[in-house]
Amino acid sequence: MSTKVEPRRLTTAPRLSDRVFRGVVTAGGLTSLAILGLISFFLYSKSQDVFTTFGWSFVKDVQWIPDDGTTMSTGHYGIGAMLVGTVITSLIALAVGVPIAVGLALFLTQYAPNWLRTPLALLIDLMASIPSVVYGLWGFFVLMPHAVYWAKLLHKYLGWIPLFDVPAPIFDRSPFIAGLVLSIMIIPIVTAISREVFNQAPRDRIEAAYALGATKWAAIRAVVLPHGKAGVIGGAMLGLGRALGETVAVYMVLNLAFDINWHILQSAGGSVASLIVNKFGEATTFEVQGLMAAGLVLFILTLVVNLLADLVVRFTGKGA
Numbered sequence: 001m002s003t004k005v006e007p008r009r010l011t012t013a014p015r016l017s018d019r020v021f022r023g024v025v026t027a028g029g030l031t032s033l034a035i036l037g038l039i040s041f042f043l044y045s046k047s048q049d050v051f052t053t054f055g056w057s058f059v060k061d062v063q064w065i066p067d068d069g070t071t072m073s074t075g076h077y078g079i080g081a082m083l084v085g086t087v088i089t090s091l092i093a094l095a096v097g098v099p100i101a102v103g104l105a106l107f108l109t110q111y112a113p114n115w116l117r118t119p120l121a122l123l124i125d126l127m128a129s130i131p132s133v134v135y136g137l138w139g140f141f142v143l144m145p146h147a148v149y150w151a152k153l154l155h156k157y158l159g160w161i162p163l164f165d166v167p168a169p170i171f172d173r174s175p176f177i178a179g180l181v182l183s184i185m186i187i188p189i190v191t192a193i194s195r196e197v198f199n200q201a202p203r204d205r206i207e208a209a210y211a212l213g214a215t216k217w218a219a220i221r222a223v224v225l226p227h228g229k230a231g232v233i234g235g236a237m238l239g240l241g242r243a244l245g246e247t248v249a250v251y252m253v254l255n256l257a258f259d260i261n262w263h264i265l266q267s268a269g270g271s272v273a274s275l276i277v278n279k280f281g282e283a284t285t286f287e288v289q290g291l292m293a294a295g296l297v298l299f300i301l302t303l304v305v306n307l308l309a310d311l312v313v314r315f316t317g318k319g320a
Helices: 016-054 080-111 114-127 132-158 175-199 203-211 216-245 248-253 272-282 285-317
Strands: none
Touching: 016 285, 080 114, 080 175, 080 216, 080 272, 080 285, 114 175, 132 175, 132 248, 175 216, 175 248, 203 216, 216 285, 248 272, 272 285
16 A cells, blocks of 8 residues: 655745845835835925916916915916926937947947956946036036037028027027037946946857857847847936936026927027026925926926836847
């Protein structure tokens, strides 16, 4: 008579160090969520009167008229023009900065000699630690004179395109110049992430491409770029988040105007962050609530961008 042998269960109890690490990581994640929740609650509690008074018009209207200090209804607050300006300058930064950052990452990982790779990577990473006010001063005194000349060239040869048309011949402190400054600021972020994902490209597939007679660029195009596509998109979205929330640098190189400006070379525009830093020092009590509401809208916009970035990375990563 045979006896039935129960299968043995193999279990591995986590070590103390694993449990501690898990607890620390979990606490860090929950703390981040709690901080985000507290920030959103604080902004909403300080600005709910604005949404009650103006409603949806606060987001779509372009007028910003301060109140007289008695009631909020004596003024009118709308950030529609600032939202459009924020998106325009951020898209210009992506269009200029991302190709440069990806090119730098490819050079560092595929072409640069060893003696140059480490110092150049450290120099690019060091750019991320430069304060935004320094970028603003550099953009105002150094970049702007050259950028005005580039803007005039764009207007001369591409002025038939409405985007590059300039109703008045004033080219300084434009969304174009602000976008160029932002592009320099996002290059370290995009470069660092792109460099990491390019370094993780499967070496055996690259060598197989060389064995089949592919050139270096053909191997990069067939192996490295498809493998790092999701990482590049994620880095670009992180750079977009940096550009959306940048304050001082944009304030110093962009002429604030409460009107939607689709002409990127014209000296008029704005962003939500530059609006806040421009108005906060002299704002009335009710205008401060309007600025808090603008900060809440920018906060939500940044969260939505990060959520979309996560979805895009997940979707594109499947085919990498």
